[in-house]
Amino acid sequence: MFFRMIKGALFRQKSKMIMIAVTIALGSSLATAMLNIMLDVGDKVNQELKAYGANITVVPKENSVLDSLYDLDDGGESVAHLKEEDLGKIKTIFWGFNILDFTPFVNTVVTLGDGSTAKLTGTWFNHHLALNTGEELDAGIHSLRSWWEIKNGQWLDEQKESIPANGALIGSALAARLGVETGDTLEVNTAKGSQALQIAGVYDAGGDEDEQLFTLLPVAQMLADCQGLIDSIEVSALTTPDNELARKAATKGPGALSPADYETWYCTAYVSSICYQIQEAIPDSVASAVRQVAESEGTILDKTRLLMILITILSLFGSALGISNLVTASVMERSNEIGLLKAIGARDSRISGIVLTEIMLTAIVGGVAGYFMGYGFAQIIGHTVFASAIEMKPMVIPLVAVLIIIVTLAGSIPAIRMLLRLRPAEVLHGR
Amino acid sequence: MNLTASNISKKYNRSKGGANWFYAVKSIDLCIEAGKLTAVYGRSGSGKTTLLNLLGGLLQPSEGKVLCGETDIYAMPDKELSAFRNQHIGIVPQGAAALGNLTVLENVLLPSLIGGRSSDEQEKRAEALLQSFGIASLRDVMPRELSGGEQRRMAIARALMNRPEILLCDEPTGDLDDENTRVVLRLLRDEAAKGTAVLLFTHEADARNYADIVMKMDGGSLEKI
Numbered sequence: 001m002f003f004r005m006i007k008g009a010l011f012r013q014k015s016k017m018i019m020i021a022v023t024i025a026l027g028s029s030l031a032t033a034m035l036n037i038m039l040d041v042g043d044k045v046n047q048e049l050k051a052y053g054a055n056i057t058v059v060p061k062e063n064s065v066l067d068s069l070y071d072l073d074d075g076g077e078s079v080a081h082l083k084e085e086d087l088g089k090i091k092t093i094f095w096g097f098n099i100l101d102f103t104p105f106v107n108t109v110v111t112l113g114d115g116s117t118a119k120l121t122g123t124w125f126n127h128h129l130a131l132n133t134g135e136e137l138d139a140g141i142h143s144l145r146s147w148w149e150i151k152n153g154q155w156l157d158e159q160k161e162s163i164p165a166n167g168a169l170i171g172s173a174l175a176a177r178l179g180v181e182t183g184d185t186l187e188v189n190t191a192k193g194s195q196a197l198q199i200a201g202v203y204d205a206g207g208d209e210d211e212q213l214f215t216l217l218p219v220a221q222m223l224a225d226c227q228g229l230i231d232s233i234e235v236s237a238l239t240t241p242d243n244e245l246a247r248k249a250a251t252k253g254p255g256a257l258s259p260a261d262y263e264t265w266y267c268t269a270y271v272s273s274i275c276y277q278i279q280e281a282i283p284d285s286v287a288s289a290v291r292q293v294a295e296s297e298g299t300i301l302d303k304t305r306l307l308m309i310l311i312t313i314l315s316l317f318g319s320a321l322g323i324s325n326l327v328t329a330s331v332m333e334r335s336n337e338i339g340l341l342k343a344i345g346a347r348d349s350r351i352s353g354i355v356l357t358e359i360m361l362t363a364i365v366g367g368v369a370g371y372f373m374g375y376g377f378a379q380i381i382g383h384t385v386f387a388s389a390i391e392m393k394p395m396v397i398p399l400v401a402v403l404i405i406i407v408t409l410a411g412s413i414p415a416i417r418m419l420l421r422l423r424p425a426e427v428l429h430g431r
Numbered sequence: 432m433n434l435t436a437s438n439i440s441k442k443y444n445r446s447k448g449g450a451n452w453f454y455a456v457k458s459i460d461l462c463i464e465a466g467k468l469t470a471v472y473g474r475s476g477s478g479k480t481t482l483l484n485l486l487g488g489l490l491q492p493s494e495g496k497v498l499c500g501e502t503d504i505y506a507m508p509d510k511e512l513s514a515f516r517n518q519h520i521g522i523v524p525q526g527a528a529a530l531g532n533l534t535v536l537e538n539v540l541l542p543s544l545i546g547g548r549s550s551d552e553q554e555k556r557a558e559a560l561l562q563s564f565g566i567a568s569l570r571d572v573m574p575r576e577l578s579g580g581e582q583r584r585m586a587i588a589r590a591l592m593n594r595p596e597i598l599l600c601d602e603p604t605g606d607l608d609d610e611n612t613r614v615v616l617r618l619l620r621d622e623a624a625k626g627t628a629v630l631l632f633t634h635e636a637d638a639r640n641y642a643d644i645v646m647k648m649d650g651g652s653l654e655k656i
Contacts, residue, residue, distance in 0.1 A: 012532055340528045343489060344589070345517025346545045347510055425484035428524040 006358050013330055017362045020326045024366030025373060027319025028404050031312045032374025035396045037381055038308040041301070044386040056235040056275055058082070058090075058287045063231075081229035084217070086282045088131045090235060093277035098238040098269050103127075103141045105232045106217060108224035110188035118174055120188060120213040122220020125156040141214065144236055145205065153182030153201025156216065166219060168197040171210035175202045188213070192225035235278065235287070239271040241298030246270035250289075316407045323411025327359055331415045331422075338419060339427030348420050355419060356412060363408040371400060432500045432519065432596035434463040434486060434628055439495030440651075441481050455481040457651040458495075463630045465596065468623035470631045470638045472656075473648035479632040480525060480601055482648065486630065487599045488516045499597065517546045521590030521627075523600040528586060529574035535585050536561065536570040542592040553592075560588040564618060580611030587618055591627075598622060598629045605634070616641045 010017050037044075062080035082104075090102055106122040124140035131137070142155050156167045170180055180186055186197045197215055204210060221227045242250070249257055249265045250272040257265055265273050275287035331338065341351055375392060382390035439459050445451040455478045463469050463486070473479045484490035486497055488504045497504050499519055504512060516522075521542075529538050539557040543549065561567045564584040566577075574582060583603050590598055600619065604612040612635060620641040623629040631638060632648075639645055645656045 007532075336528065337530050340524065340530065341541075341545070342513070343487070343516070343522050343524060344542045344545055345513045345515075347513050350545070423490065425481075425490040428489075428526075428528060 006354060006361070010358055010361065013333070016326055016330050016333075017358070020323055020330075020359065020362045021366035021369065023319050023322035023326065024363050024404060024408065025370035027316050027322075027407060028367045028370025028400055029373035029377055030315035031403055032371050032396060032400050033377035033381060034308045034312040034315075035399060036374070036378045036390050036392055038305050038312075039393045039396065040382075040390050041304055041308065044382075044388070044390075055239065055271060055290050056237055056278065056287055057290060058233040058235060058278055058282060058285050059231070061284045061286050063286075080284075081226055081231060082233065082282060082285055084221075084228050084230050086285075087230070087233065088129060089281040090233070090278055091129075091131055091135060091137070092133060093274070093281050094266070095237070095269050095274050095277060098274065100236045100238060101143050102139050102233055102235040103144055104217060104230035105234065106220040106224055106226060106229070107231050108190055108220055110190055110213070110223060112178065112189075113187050114178065116177075118188075118211065118213055120168075120215060120220060120223065122215050122217040122224075124217060125158050127158050127217075144234060147206070149204040150201045151204050153199065156200050158216070163216075164198045164200070165216070166195060166198050167200045168213050168215035168219075169201050169203050170199050170214075171212050172202055172204040173210035174212065175199075186213075188223065190223045193223055195219055195223055233282075235274075237271070237274050238269060239274060240269045241301050242270060242272070246272050249273065249276075312403075316403055320407045320411040323359070323408060324414050327355070327412050327415035328418060331355065331419050335422055335427040338422055339424035342422070343424040343428060352416050352419060355415065356409075359408055359412050360405075363404055367401065367404040370404075371397070374400075432628065433465055433498075434597045434630070435498040436461040436482075436486060437496045437498065439482075439485055439492040439497060441478075441485055441490065442493045454651045456485060456492075459651075459653050461486075461646075461653060463597065463628045464644075465628045466623060466626045467643040468620055468629040468631060468641060469644040469646065470633060470642035471646045471648050471653070472633065472638075474634070477648045478651040479648050481651075482653070483522075483599050483601050483630070483632055487520055487522050488512050489522070514546070517542055518593055519596050521593070521595035521598040523583075523586045523590045523598070523603050525601040525605060529582065531574055534571050534573060535566065535577065538574060538585060539588045539592055541589060546593055548593075557588070557592060560591060561585075564588050565614070578611075580607050580614065583607060583611070583615050584618070587615065587622075591622065596627060598627050600629070600631045600633075602632060602634065604638070612637060 060080035060082050084104060087102070087104055090096075091099055093099070103124045108120050109117050110120045111117050126138050126140045126142045129137050129139055138159070140158070150169075151172055153169075156169065157163055168186070170186070175181070178186070180199055180202075182199055182201055184199045186199060188195055188197055197213065197219070217230070218227075221229065240246075245257075245261055245265050246268075249270070254262055254265065254276060266276070271289040275289055278287035279285055338351055342348075378390040378392065382388055436459055439456060440454060441456040442452045442454045445453050459482065471479060471482070481490065485492050488497070491505055499515070502515070504515060507515060530541065533541070536554075536557055539560060540553060543553040543556075558567065558570065561570055564587065566581050566584050566588075569577060569581060574585065577585065587600070587603065590600075598619070603619070604615050607615065616635070616638055619629050619631060623643070631642065646653050647656050
């Protein structure tokens with residue numbers, strides 16, 4: 001009969017129960033969507049942020065020491081070099097899958113036809129790389145400098161057979177100074193040789209790079225007389241925002257960590273652990289985080305997550321308020337019956353149990369419907385904001401279930417308190 | 432079992448925070464004896480329902496005691512009082528009080544289920560009550576489909592389900608026609624004859640003919656007629 005009473009109450013108050021289910025479904029859908037996005041947003045936001053450049057630089061150890069000692073970072077020719085053949089090893093580290101892109105640089109100062117000098121950098125543009133592991137990827141400056149605006153001409157495409165071996169991009173400031181345009185040829189000289197560069201495009205980087213020339217790696221290596229060698233590497237990696245452990249490893253070194261902490265740190269995609277693994281892979285190198293980028297990523301990610309949490313909390317709070325109003329109204333509507341049950345000798349706990357069972361059954365229906373609505377919301381947000389699907393995390397299901405139970409119980413508290421205060425003497429007499 | 436009220440009063444404060452007391456029931460001494468039907472007359476607002484609630488363990492008196500046999504019912508904790516009421520006191524509230532989503536039979540069975548007694552024997556008892564009250568054919572009907580008289584009879588059957596020693600009825604003939612009034616009063620008379628202490632609050636003049644003791648309530652006070 002207990003269930004008969006519940007079933008009867010559910011059907012008799014159909015419209016109210018539907019409203020409660022809808023309220024719960026809305027809260028549950030937002031919680032589902034936000035929690036799934038929050039758990040998936042790390043990778044998504046990281047991917048987005050990678051469009052704004054590299055977050056790790058790798059230089060020869062000797063250069064790093066000299067730079068540190070004498071604060072040298074003139075962008076000129078390097079004292080020491082890394083080997084070009086070691087570049088592929090970056091993708092073989094423990095967190096290799098988190099390495100999204102990388103490109104080598106060879107810098108040299110060239111003398112131009114008018115006698116002035118300019119910095120020339122050899123790099124990959126969209127170099128196709130076949131690794132020993134069987135993996136293939138396209139790496140280069142094209143995606144690492146996605147904000148560059150090619151004012152005329154186009155990016156050098158290394159995968160086209162027709163690419164000129166002496167092709168180059170010129171910065172807009174330098175092009176303006178020299179009066180050079182796309183299609184022109186620019187003679188550059190160094191002590192080691194000379195080369196006529198064919199200008200394939202003029203770029204606007206919005207910074208110092210507008211005074212530079214970028215050409216293919218072999219051209220710069222020839223001019224700098226460092227065939228098979230490179231000066232530095234820029235790496236774009238998906239990283240996890242730093243925490244205390246990562247900061248400790250970064251400041252005191254991995255040696256200062258306990259074995260357990262070391263394992264945790266090494267197996268987490270902190271920027272410092274990825275740097276450490278790159279150093280392990282490339283001999284005599286020093287990999288360091290572009291701290292500003294890494295910290296900005298962490299901050300943006302943390303703020304995005306905080307926003308999601310706040311939206312989740314607010315939506316659940318709104319649901320709790322809605323539930324509170326509707327359940328209270330339901331109890332008021334049935335105060336006569338509740339008073340009768342009390343008069344007959346039903347204890348408060350038993351009556352509260354009946355009301356809570358009704359609400360929890362409604363919450364289950366609303367919660368399940370809300371979960372699937374949330375799945376839809378998450379996919380809409382994923383495709384609208386990140387242009388990809390949001391991966392639904394199984395752990396969200398119990399999390400949402402617990403949240404719904406808490407919200408439903410919290411929302412029912414005022415109604416239960418009212419029910420406990422309800423005096424049969426008053427309601428049976430119609431007061 | 433007798434139901435004894437000893438100098439009970441119920442007062443309400445009309446002004447919040449002030450001391451403007453209104454006595455709904457004023458210093459009443461009363462004994463509802465087993466096997467007798469006591470009828471209390473009184474116009475609306477005379478304090479009849481308040482007195483019923485005080486006697487039925489539904490409303491704590493401001494002063495005085497209510498004894499069921501030797502048991503001071505308001506000395507019991509709420510949980511115990513609920514169980515005591517379930518076992519010893521049957522209450523027929525004013526108006527159509529029923530659980531709308533249960534059938535007539537289920538409504539009558541309710542006190543035994545709340546008291547934790549659920550068996551075929553209980554169901555037979557409920558059916559017997561419906562039979563004796565002339566509504567056996569309505570056992571599977573929902574309360575909203577009953578007439579006023581049938582609803583009253585169902586309410587009395589429910590109040591008697593657990594064989595209470597005390598039966599308190601608040602205007603059970605309130606809006607019934609003459610025939611139904613007589614049926615209900617006859618049922619209460621029969622119940623008193625079986626040894627139950629029956630207290631009937633009514634406007635109904637005919638009730639005098641069925642009552643052993645007749646009292647009048649006015650302004651919260653009670654006097655024997």
